Amino acid sequence: MVKITFQQVAGQKPEKEKDGDKAEILIPCQHEELVLPLRSKRSPLSGLCCLTFGLVVFMSALVLASIYVYRYYFIPQQDPEDNLFHCRVLYEDSIYAPLRGRQELEENVGIYLKDNYEQISVPVPHFGGSDPADIIHDFHRGLTAYHDIALDKCYVIELNTTIVMPPRNLWELLINVKRGTYLPQTYLIHEEMVVTGRVRNMRQLGAFIYRLCKGKETYRLKRRGSHRRIDKREARNCHSIRHFENTFVVETAICEEA
Template sequence: MVKISFQPVTKEREEDKFSVPQPHEQLVPVLQPKKPFPSGLCCLATGLAVFTSGLVLASILIYRHYFVPQVPEDSLFHCRIFYDDSVFAPLRGRQELEENVGIFLDDNYEQISVPVPHFGGSDPADIIHDFQRGLTAYYDIALDKCYVTELNTTLVMPPRSLWELLVNVKRGTYLPQTYIVQEEMVVTGRVRNMRQLGPFIHRLCYAKETYRLMRRRNQRHRIERRQAKKCHRIRHFENTFVVETVICERF
């Protein structure tokens, strides 16, 4: 009889196996793979910064060009004119008119600012004479209304001539005549399309009630005093004499 026997086989568990590092062995750290640098994000941020800077610069240039016109100092004048009012105040003696004038030779227009006068009977106003479009705009500050009419080149000097006149007045080599000329205007209707007036008048009259004016052809009959309450006067200097523009509603 044959006897068969089996030797017991013992398996070592993997968790029971460990090795003790020898003194001469060095521990090598496990290096994690580096994430790639987001170069696309960097380019996008740089592009946005350049675009924003360009947008800010363009906004500043547009604002300075369209809203804050830069005028050379030799084209800005402060005028004080003395004249005789023989129409409404013949006994008051000489009257004084004060205004600021800006002459834009390159754009061919003039801008006049008349503050509140020392005497009564005239409204403060801002005036633009656009020789390129042949238009004049009066912004009556007291009424907060704009009035537009055809440019009267008989009364208004062109920019170059007015500039030369004011330079001579400033130097004291010429004194303007001291009489007054009156022009009578009547309101004919409301202006709806402001862009047709050009950029300079559009800027002056933007968001304001704007009306068209027609010049009275027959200037022989003066406006009666009983009608004065329906009319407004703006006195300004833009020639060798003072001009009084009388703006009246339809009677």
Template structure:
């Protein structure tokens, strides 16, 4: 006569089943969490520190080579870029935070030395869109692409004070909130800045294309 299964055996079997189901649920949770983290941090928001060397042909007759370091954050889904230009190794350029909002077509510069914000229409002939810029920076980081070593200059004039920052969108609002903020306009005619004007101008060098750009922001004379 076969022995009957004991209640203890049945409860042990049930415990193993529950434990297995719990492990499966836990593993599925880890998989979904990994997918979410990958999507958020690597697709929605990507951060890269990049350094480039360039010839200072604007001020040095001997083509002195300098290095520019910046941290770039790219938000693909929101279609904007945030660039933190680190303190330069040599003087003549201010550290800055820059936001390029492609949805609103605006650029904002936060000059850290002056603690002031400046806003202007986005120049898409100079600033690469998020996916293109990210691909460029990754290739520069890997060493598979060397950027151009020249520098170009763009000149801007401070026009009016901006009181309503909310009209500029949430990204620029976060950058400029609590700071004096002004609108800029570009100088259409390229000319050399005279010595008197130079004292009223700030310089921000940044890298968001295959070359370095020096943005010169001058007060009205």
């Protein structure tokens, strides 16, 4: 039951209180039932799936973080001696293989990860037919410079990333084969370049190539579209440098304009 009482409004004269002055109205009130929402029961299988998915995501993030730390923190902190390699590789020249058999190429490799460049020194080869050279692959500038020691001239060309491994990849390759003296036996490929003109402004080549070619005649090169066999007349104006910055050996023929 609900009890409602009417009281006298303020400002009216008070009258004698009588038992019947107060009007009371009683209204019956129905009892309301309070209904609480029921929680749906979750299957134990769905909880197990969520837990498994969370573990997979966590382990994947952990693996990716480990790879990132190794490649971008641990490798650059290596001892400088770990960035210098003395390598010898055995390879076969498909043209002269029946006559000479397997040949050997020796070179010193310096890999500078922070500065993003490679420096290669090729001594005088034992078999001849190739010039000793110092080579720089500057990945920051996108340039390659060859210093032909026999001619004491420098040649500059755009970096060929299909042949030259990036510093980090080459470093990992040489670290993996450091247990032995020789790289796995490999093969030889040929590339041919032609001189296009003299370089006047050496500083535009970057600090590393500038240091290599300072005080030397320096020329620009361009690649010939397709490799062709060099005849005897052209061979007089061509000089070859054999080197490797990958899993194969490259013979770079540098030819003067006719």
